[in-house]
Amino acid sequence: MADDTATLDRNDPELARNPRAMFKLLRDHAPVMHNEEGPRPGTLVSRYEDALEVLRNPKIYSSNDDAIDIGQKRPMIPLQLDPPDQTVYRKLMAPLFAPKVVDALEVQTRELAIEMIEKVAGGRACNFHSAVAEPLPSTVFLQLLGLPVSRAAEFIELKDGIIRPPAETEAERTAAVQATGEKIYAVLEEVVAERVKERRSDFISGFLDSEVDGERLTPEDVVDIGYLFFLAGLDTVTASLDCIIAYLAQNPEQRASLAKDPALIPNAIEELLRFESPVSGVPRITTEDTELGGCPIAKGTRVNVMIGAANTDDRFMEDGDDVDFHREVNKHIAFGAGAHRCLGSHLARMELRVVLEEWHARVPDYSLAPGIELEYSEGLRQVENLELVW
Numbered sequence: 001m002a003d004d005t006a007t008l009d010r011n012d013p014e015l016a017r018n019p020r021a022m023f024k025l026l027r028d029h030a031p032v033m034h035n036e037e038g039p040r041p042g043t044l045v046s047r048y049e050d051a052l053e054v055l056r057n058p059k060i061y062s063s064n065d066d067a068i069d070i071g072q073k074r075p076m077i078p079l080q081l082d083p084p085d086q087t088v089y090r091k092l093m094a095p096l097f098a099p100k101v102v103d104a105l106e107v108q109t110r111e112l113a114i115e116m117i118e119k120v121a122g123g124r125a126c127n128f129h130s131a132v133a134e135p136l137p138s139t140v141f142l143q144l145l146g147l148p149v150s151r152a153a154e155f156i157e158l159k160d161g162i163i164r165p166p167a168e169t170e171a172e173r174t175a176a177v178q179a180t181g182e183k184i185y186a187v188l189e190e191v192v193a194e195r196v197k198e199r200r201s202d203f204i205s206g207f208l209d210s211e212v213d214g215e216r217l218t219p220e221d222v223v224d225i226g227y228l229f230f231l232a233g234l235d236t237v238t239a240s241l242d243c244i245i246a247y248l249a250q251n252p253e254q255r256a257s258l259a260k261d262p263a264l265i266p267n268a269i270e271e272l273l274r275f276e277s278p279v280s281g282v283p284r285i286t287t288e289d290t291e292l293g294g295c296p297i298a299k300g301t302r303v304n305v306m307i308g309a310a311n312t313d314d315r316f317m318e319d320g321d322d323v324d325f326h327r328e329v330n331k332h333i334a335f336g337a338g339a340h341r342c343l344g345s346h347l348a349r350m351e352l353r354v355v356l357e358e359w360h361a362r363v364p365d366y367s368l369a370p371g372i373e374l375e376y377s378e379g380l381r382q383v384e385n386l387e388l389v390w
């Protein structure tokens, strides 16, 4: 989950489009920076080593539900629990996301991608976000979780109501997020109650049947997992596709290299996940007074790990601000690190690869529509006005 304190001036669209100069400034001059400005003061962590230090020490840097308020009435499982409690849930959930489970979904994901792409490929222009980047992962995800795909538009609006609430002030934001959260809980409680009565072949049924060391998840646990999934699963792959296609539309040589040699696509995905970091930051809260990179941090401080800044840190990677599809080693943290590293990374990578393969097979040569100034949302970097021409 992202925390948008990562953006220093929320109203500057150029900073959202290209935050890398700001990242470098922070890394070089204020790698651990207390930011008292804005509605949610906290500490920004921008260097790769420091980011790992935070993410790998959940005892000091907790992910509990004080770290961020996104309308949850109970901690989201497993994200807002710390080990060892979180570990039990991870064990229960991991088999559902294993590579062989994901591999089995590739054929149907490809069919869906082809269907969506072919609707627009015969023309000369489309909004990639609304034609492919939003509907494809949402459909895959809703089918998987067991929510009705026919209600996708309603669910996307609810998820946006949490991640991008229509609010001017912090009080308005809190109220809007809580009201939307209630609606999401209502949807999940209804579906979980249905599955308690009758199982289907979906994740919600799978969670209800999961067992580790004789422990079973309760229906309330499954709702609390569903709440996280609703937000994590509906938004992140969309944001990644937006960022990747927006980059390629503006970099014709690299786009042509992928279209010519699809074997480069997996590497290109890793490199663009690193460079773009669609989930730009993740929140933690300190459980004791501590110190990072020589900088004291008081107990109870909200810490934002700036994933985008860490991923472009040239202390960790040579020429971190360059995009190179031929990098051999790429230990980016676009999926996080440590105990909470993304459970959905195999699924996300499969979806991204399938879309990039099928899109470039049909629309190899595209660019941004003339005059378009891309608008990146904060925190989770979606690009709704991704207008392409070819």
Ligand code: HEM
Residues within 6 Å of the ligand: 001, 063, 077, 078, 079, 080, 086, 090, 141, 228, 229, 232, 233, 236, 237, 240, 278, 279, 282, 283, 333, 334, 335, 336, 337, 339, 340, 341, 342, 343, 344, 345, 347, 348, 349
């Ligand atoms: C390219 C797409 C994705 C990106 C960039 C991404 C990124 C992340 C990041 C950075 C975290 C760590 C959060 C933290 O440490 O606070 C995370 C956690 C998580 N992600 Fe993803 N994610 C993606 C796709 C998905 C998908 C498709 C799913 C589910 C279907 C998913 C499920 C989760 C879950 C359950 C966690 C929490 C794991 C835990 O707390 O143990 N993610 N993701």
